[in-house]
Amino acid sequence: MKKSMLTLAFATLAVAGGALEAGATSSADWTDVNQMLTQAADDGLIAGASTIVWKNGKVVNRDVVGYRSLETKAPLRENDIFRMASTTKPVTAVCLLTLVDAGKIKLDDPIDKWIPELANRKVVRHMTGPLDDVYPSPRPIKVEDLLTYRIGYGMAQMLPNGPLKAAIAKVDIAPNMTTDEWVAALGKLPLAAPPGSMWQYNVSSDLMGVLIARVSGMPFDQYLKAHVLDPLKMNDTGFWVPREKLDRLTVAYAPGDNIVAQFAAGKMTDFEGPLHPFNFMGDPTVVPKRPSGAGGLYSTPDDFLRFARMLMNKGELEGVRVLRPETVALMTTNHLTPEQRNRSPGTSVATVQNMWATRGFGYGVSVLTEDGPEFATGAYGWPGAFGTQWTNDPKRQVIVLYFIQRMGDGNDNAPLYRKWLALTAKHLSSAQK
Numbered sequence: 001m002k003k004s005m006l007t008l009a010f011a012t013l014a015v016a017g018g019a020l021e022a023g024a025t026s027s028a029d030w031t032d033v034n035q036m037l038t039q040a041a042d043d044g045l046i047a048g049a050s051t052i053v054w055k056n057g058k059v060v061n062r063d064v065v066g067y068r069s070l071e072t073k074a075p076l077r078e079n080d081i082f083r084m085a086s087t088t089k090p091v092t093a094v095c096l097l098t099l100v101d102a103g104k105i106k107l108d109d110p111i112d113k114w115i116p117e118l119a120n121r122k123v124v125r126h127m128t129g130p131l132d133d134v135y136p137s138p139r140p141i142k143v144e145d146l147l148t149y150r151i152g153y154g155m156a157q158m159l160p161n162g163p164l165k166a167a168i169a170k171v172d173i174a175p176n177m178t179t180d181e182w183v184a185a186l187g188k189l190p191l192a193a194p195p196g197s198m199w200q201y202n203v204s205s206d207l208m209g210v211l212i213a214r215v216s217g218m219p220f221d222q223y224l225k226a227h228v229l230d231p232l233k234m235n236d237t238g239f240w241v242p243r244e245k246l247d248r249l250t251v252a253y254a255p256g257d258n259i260v261a262q263f264a265a266g267k268m269t270d271f272e273g274p275l276h277p278f279n280f281m282g283d284p285t286v287v288p289k290r291p292s293g294a295g296g297l298y299s300t301p302d303d304f305l306r307f308a309r310m311l312m313n314k315g316e317l318e319g320v321r322v323l324r325p326e327t328v329a330l331m332t333t334n335h336l337t338p339e340q341r342n343r344s345p346g347t348s349v350a351t352v353q354n355m356w357a358t359r360g361f362g363y364g365v366s367v368l369t370e371d372g373p374e375f376a377t378g379a380y381g382w383p384g385a386f387g388t389q390w391t392n393d394p395k396r397q398v399i400v401l402y403f404i405q406r407m408g409d410g411n412d413n414a415p416l417y418r419k420w421l422a423l424t425a426k427h428l429s430s431a432q433k
Contacts, residue, residue, distance in 0.1 A: 030061045033423045040416055041066035046387075046404045047253055048076035050301050053424055054309070054399040061427070069251045081236055081249045082403045083284075084297040084304075085384035089205045091228065091237075091307060092293035093147055093364025094323060095220075096208045097331060098227045100143070101324050105215050107147070110140035114214040115207070117187030123152065124190045128162035134190045141195045146204045146211065147363035148335045152191030153207075154200025159192060172203065179220075179290045183210055199340055199361060202294050209293030221291045231320045232306045237299040239291040241284040249284060249298070252386050254407040295384070301401050304390060308399045312392050332380045332394075334360025334367045374425040389417055398428060 030053075037049045048066025052059055068074045084091075099105045105114075112119035118141055122134035137152070145151045156169035171177075171185045186207075192200065209220040216223045221239050229237050241249050288296060306317060311332070315323035323331075341356040359366045368379040375398075381391035387404035389412075402417055 030063070030427055033061065033420065033427070034063045034065065036419060036423060037063055037065045045416060046406050047251065048405065049420075050076060050078065050080065050082075050401075050403045051420065052301050052305055052399070052401040053428070054305060054401075055428060056397045059305075061424070068248075070253070071251070076250065077248070079236065079248060079300055079302065081241060081245060081298050081300055082388055082405060083250075083252055083384070083386045084299050084388050085295045085386050086202075087299075087304070087382055087384035087388040087390055088293065088295050088297040090364045090382050090390075091224070091297060092205050092208045092212075093331060094307075094311075095224045095228050095293075096143075096147065096212055097323055097327050097363065099212065099215050101327055105143055105211075107142070107144040107330075109143050111143060111146065111207075111211055112140050114211055115183060117183045118207075121152065121195070122190040123194050124164055124192060126162075127164060127192050128160050131163050131167060131190060137191060138194050139196070143211070144335075144363075145195045146208050147331075148361060149199050149201060149204045150196050150340070151204050151207065152193045152195045152197070152200070153186070153189075153203045154192060155202040158200045158202075164190070164192060168203075177290060179210055179213065182206075182290055197340070199336055205294035205364065206290075206292055209291060212293075219291075220293065221287075228307075228322060231322055232303075232310055232317055234299065234303040234306055237297060237303045239296045239298070240287050241298050243285055246285065250405040252405050252407070301403050304388075304401055305399065308390060308392055308401070312394060312397070312399060331363040332365060332367060332378070332392075333362050334369055335362060336360045374421050383412065387414075387417075396428070400424060 033051075037046075037051070040046050041048055046066060047070050048068060049063065051061075051063045053061040062078075064076055064078050066076050068076045068080050100107060110119075121137035121141065123137050124131065125133050125135060141151045153168070155172050156165050159165040159168065167189050171182065171189065177185065186203070192198075212223055213220040218226070225238070228234070236245065236248075284298060310317040310322055311328055314325035315321055315328045341360060358368060358370050358372060360369050361367065362380060365380040365382050368375055368377055371377050372379075375391060375393045376395035378395055379391055379393040381389070383389045385407055387402075387406050389400070389402040391398075391400050393399070400421070402420060404416075
């Protein structure tokens with residue numbers, strides 16, 4: 001994601017039940033959950049919400065409430081398309097790991113062979129110091145550094161004010177650059193920290209897309225489609241929305257340009273316009289010059305459930321293997337040391353605020369390191385800025401998907417999500433008794 005990681009994603013039609021999988025229980029048992037979401041839409045907190053709760057191989061609850069568009073009052077439907085924003089990141093990680101499984105690249109390989117623009121790195125002596133006050137990086141950036149976000153680069157908002165922050169900001173928010181232009185511009189900047197030493201958000205996932213393209217010899221979006229999306233039958237997922245599907249695209253909303261003030265006033269603002277400061281995904285009908293592995297995908301709850309089920313089933317879905325079980329285990333294991341978790345500059349950003357006390361980071365996903373009220377140790381997932389929440393809990397065999405279309409209510413601490421999750425956990429707990 002580009003411009004606003006500081007606010008991660010966050011007469012009503014109420015559709016209960018819907019197209020549940022065979023053997024699923026009815027959403028009628030979950031009336032209070034549906035009523036809570038419906039009330040949130042009635043109160044203008046959200047335009048709409050589409051949620052799925054899966055347990056032990058079947059969907060046990062599904063709710064679709066509210067509108068796809070507040071202007072047209074078009075009701076939200078089960079197959080409507082959402083901007084995934086940072087929930088793209090786990091998909092990109094899986095895509096890169098297919099190359100690892102295929103033996104085309106190794107986790108400890110330096111990326112210099114494929115991305116020479118980032119060879120022979122220099123590191124700034126002080127994050128707030130001059131760009132030319134540098135020292136040689138003790139080692140090159142490796143493939144696993146990309147997957148764990150420890151490449152030494154982060155988005156500008158991860159850094160204290162200074163020349164490096166300003167320089168990275170100019171590169172990171174340049175959607176009109178081609179992939180090669182973007183990497184070349186990034187390669188002119190020093191690292192903020194030595195590779196492997198510090199978790200920094202976002203840039204790594206975009207670089208994964210570059211690495212995937214150069215290792216595979218295929219454009220990133222085409223390789224992703226051929227090796228992840230098509231095998232999983234994620235037919236409505238991609239980096240743009242075909243015109244024949246535009247009537248299914250949800251409208252994204254924010255409380256207004258002044259996020260804090262407008263949120264307090266309870267106002268909602270459509271920010272689809274190309275000049276709106278939070279429209280970092282651009283025109284959904286245009287094939288992007290640089291498909292973003294960090295935040296560029298559009299998808300549906302049903303498509304993403306297939307992705308989540310594949311990981312829950314250790315890399316396989318309906319007889320199609322995407323990753324080896326050992327690779328899924330690596331992906332969903334915490335790789336951050338206590339020191340890296342404590343010193344990560346991301347602790348001041350809402351994306352990961354308060355998460356390091358109970359979480360670590362795997363390959364493109366956060367990983368719960370102790371039991372919580374809703375999920376058990378080992379649960380993993382990642383949210384998106386427009387309100388796309390996903391968590392897999394292997395220990396409890398639970399998948400939750402919570403899709404809304406409003407920036408500011410899509411992070412782990414967002415009040416509405418917490419309320420929905422608490423109710424959901426209550427139902428799941430009751431079902432176990």
